[in-house]
Amino acid sequence: MSHEPTMKxxxxxxxxxxxxxxxxDVPVPRPVAGEIRIRVHASTVNRTDTATLRAHPFFARAMTxxxxxxxxxxxxxxxxxxxxxxxxxxxxxxGDRVFGxxxxxxxxxxxxxxxxxxxxxxxxxxxxxxDAAVVCEGAWYANSTTGLLEAGDTCLIYxxxxxxxxxxxxxxxxxxxxxxxxxxxxxxxLAATLGADRIVNYEAEDFTSIGxxxxxxFDAVGKxxxxxxxxxLKTSGIYAATDLGPYWSNILLSTWSGLSGSGRVRIPxxxxxxxxxxxxxxxxADRKFSGVFDRSYPLDDIVAAFRYVETGQKTGIVVINxx
Numbered sequence: 120m121s122h123e124p125t126m127k128x129x130x131x132x133x134x135x136x137x138x139x140x141x142x143x144d145v146p147v148p149r150p151v152a153g154e155i156r157i158r159v160h161a162s163t164v165n166r167t168d169t170a171t172l173r174a175h176p177f178f179a180r181a182m183t184x185x186x187x188x189x190x191x192x193x194x195x196x197x198x199x200x201x202x203x204x205x206x207x208x209x210x211x212x213x214g215d216r217v218f219g220x221x222x223x224x225x226x227x228x229x230x231x232x233x234x235x236x237x238x239x240x241x242x243x244x245x246x247x248x249x250d251a252a253v254v255c256e257g258a259w260y261a262n263s264t265t266g267l268l269e270a271g272d273t274c275l276i277y278x279x280x281x282x283x284x285x286x287x288x289x290x291x292x293x294x295x296x297x298x299x300x301x302x303x304x305x306x307x308x309l310a311a312t313l314g315a316d317r318i319v320n321y322e323a324e325d326f327t328s329i330g331x332x333x334x335x336x337f338d339a340v341g342k343x344x345x346x347x348x349x350x351x352l353k354t355s356g357i358y359a360a361t362d363l364g365p366y367w368s369n370i371l372l373s374t375w376s377g378l379s380g381s382g383r384v385r386i387p388x389x390x391x392x393x394x395x396x397x398x399x400x401x402x403x404a405d406r407k408f409s410g411v412f413d414r415s416y417p418l419d420d421i422v423a424a425f426r427y428v429e430t431g432q433k434t435g436i437v438v439i440n441x442x
Contacts, residue, residue: 127441151206151233154234156233157201158199160249160441161199163253164194165436166361169428192225197227202214217242218249220256222259228439238392265291266294267387270294270295273299273335278342279306281434285309286408301319302321327350332350358385411436416439418441424437
């Protein structure tokens with residue numbers, strides 16, 4: 120009697136708090152034509168995962184499932200080893216160490232993951248461990264905003280200590296921008312290490328009254344507002360945010376900004392994940408980008424990881440190790 124091979128995966132069948140997550144045995148996926156299967160060794164828990172788990176904001180259910188989740192295993196970031204190829208795959212070979220994003224399917228909170236070989240996947244740079252390669256999600260979102268910058272532009276990044284913020288500082292510097300990082304007392308040294316040109320401690324001074332204006336003000340943590348940051352903007356300066364804002368003000372203002380043609384308030388949406396992951400792999404190989412990591416959890420303790428991320432106090436990336 121044959122038995123279908125199974126793997127460990129974190130599964131949820133309804134929206135809710137982290138307690139709805141459960142470690143279960145599920146069938147191991149098989150790659151179809153054009154896909155590769157990856158034995159996952161590391162993933163992350165990030166704001167996208169926690170928001171999807173709770174179906175926040177509510178209208179996100181139009182994409183993730185109205186009454187119950189369409190995707191029953193979360194996890195966008197992954198790093199692991201290619202272990203099986205679907206028909207027609209030429210880009211990778213079994214044994215290749217790879218990392219990347221699964222923005223459409225998620226599924227990386229599991230031992231195996233199947234993805235299109237032409238998707239957001241790249242080889243892990245030599246000398247980089249699996250748990251140091253799960254860096255894409257925050258950087259992908261950061262890139263959608265820092266891509267607005269040109270060499271010589273000035274930008275202020277509020278919340279430069281999270282996964283998006285730490286990536287934004289590095290990517291903005293790569294574009295030749297002059298970066299002011301706004302962080303709390305415990306992250307002053309981190310901001311300096313990342314290459315910020317100026318560092319503002321929001322616990323010691325009002326960052327909106329520093330006597331300077333910027334081409335771009337980026338709220339990377341969703342904890343400020345257009346109204347608060349408006350005095351920081353140059354005449355044609357842009358305010359960008361990763362959050363809907365108080366009373367959904369950011370999305371309303373960005374809609375009006377687009378309709379009016381000013382483009383001064385934006386909630387940038389990331390695109391071209393495959394191209395960005397390959398670009399990021401090059402930066403990592405050249406030692407021009409590296410992840411900032413807070414702590415790690417084993418797969419069977421993922422509920423605790425979600426609870427920690429939901430506190431909003433993490434520094435950089437929270438890793439999930441999958442032996």
